[in-house]
Amino acid sequence: MPKNVSDEGGGIAQILKLLGDPTRLTIIKLLQHRECCVCELVEIFEVSQPAISQHLRKLKDAGLLKERKAGQWVHYAWNPESRHHALIADIMDHVPAQDQEFKALEEQGITPNCC
Template sequence: MADTMKLLSDKTRLTIVALLKEREMCVCDIVDVLETTQPNISQHLKKLKTGGIVNETRRSQWIYYSLNVNDKPYLNEIISQLPSMKDRVNALQSNSCC
């Protein structure tokens, strides 16, 4: 549990989790919302995946990320307290790269 909390102590990773709470997303969508570089987001996603917090699914050339917290009930309360990112996610729907 300590390793998971350490992963979530980073503001960018916590924001990524808040985004993925709304829906699964590809890297390009997360880059657009956070206005940062693709390598930066990819490194954060790699850490979250290694920590077992996110899953990745390949669909043709795109990789989609989703939350993987079903086996971590202690995260449900933390995730429920994250601010809603629905407006930011919905704004992407018309500009999505995937």
């Protein structure tokens, strides 16, 4: 921590760092629209399934997301109890909506069994 400088309020920089990745930022924005299972996110993004799982774990470890297991699927959603919920909501107001991605999935005929 810098010499004279107090911690700037419980890891805000850490939260911003997490959101400072295009994939994670878009995941959060998508989840603002609705809950998603991992397999949907894998379809939407151009990265491997482990890459998505790793991003989700970071977001969950930081308390930003919560998971809900349903059979063999795991659904992720915003955690409204997050200590940084208000900050994240304010930031997301500046990020364009991504709901066209869900439409794109439908048009591609991708309707995951989980949903």
